[in-house]
Amino acid sequence: MMMYRKYIYISCEKATLLWCKKAETDLNVNEAIRLRFHLFCCKSCAQFAKQIVFIEGKLIDLLQNRAEFKLSPSKKAEIQQMMNDE
């Protein structure tokens, strides 16, 4: 077992990097196995992975849906008026 561990061992830095990468692209088999093994053994990185998924959901909500990121109705009306006048 120890012998195999040596081959699939990665640091927390590498594991968190792979987790971020995994959200956007496919990992190769080697990376995927190493990451899965690491997350199984490391509570901190498992916590990190869970929290990043949560943050991504909140970021999408913040950037796409929250009122503070929308044009005010008065500004919309002003721009529309200017465009109609052109």
Added chain:
Amino acid sequence: MLEPKKWVERYGDPLFSFAYLRLKNRTLAEDIVQETFMAALAAAPHFRGECQEKTWLFSILHYKILDCFKNAKKNNFLELNDQFSSYYFDEKNFNHWLADKKPKRWQMDHDATEKKEFYVILNACLNKLPDLMSHIFIAKYLKEESPDIIQQKFEVSASNYWVLLHRAKLGLRACLEKFWFKQ
């Protein structure tokens, strides 16, 4: 086929949030969006339909924002150095988490994190990131651009892109833990 009369209603909000997040100034962002629509209207006869209306408007806005940055000499992108990762990981311990930087358990209570205050903190944390990192986040989560497009646009290599994204997420997570989840 362009439909200028529907632009403000269709694209006003996404263009504004893109500009606001990059410029971090509401009035300036509103003005840039207005300029974008007016420039697009003037350029409409030359639109060849090689891309979607939305993409075209975003690219005009993108150049308007770049001009704005050039004028303000504000574009101070982060250099990729190793100090960032040694802030979280212990080089003397095989790059595992530093004891005081290990992610703690969060109470991800749905009601609490739906409050406006949570989004204020999240936005503040996003603004605290170095420019390049927050711009990449915006391109990714607001414009939903693919990694290839983002790498091209910001002229970063694939490996630097993953490193930047990793660091941005580490920074954002740590900031939220400090200012929201520690309460």
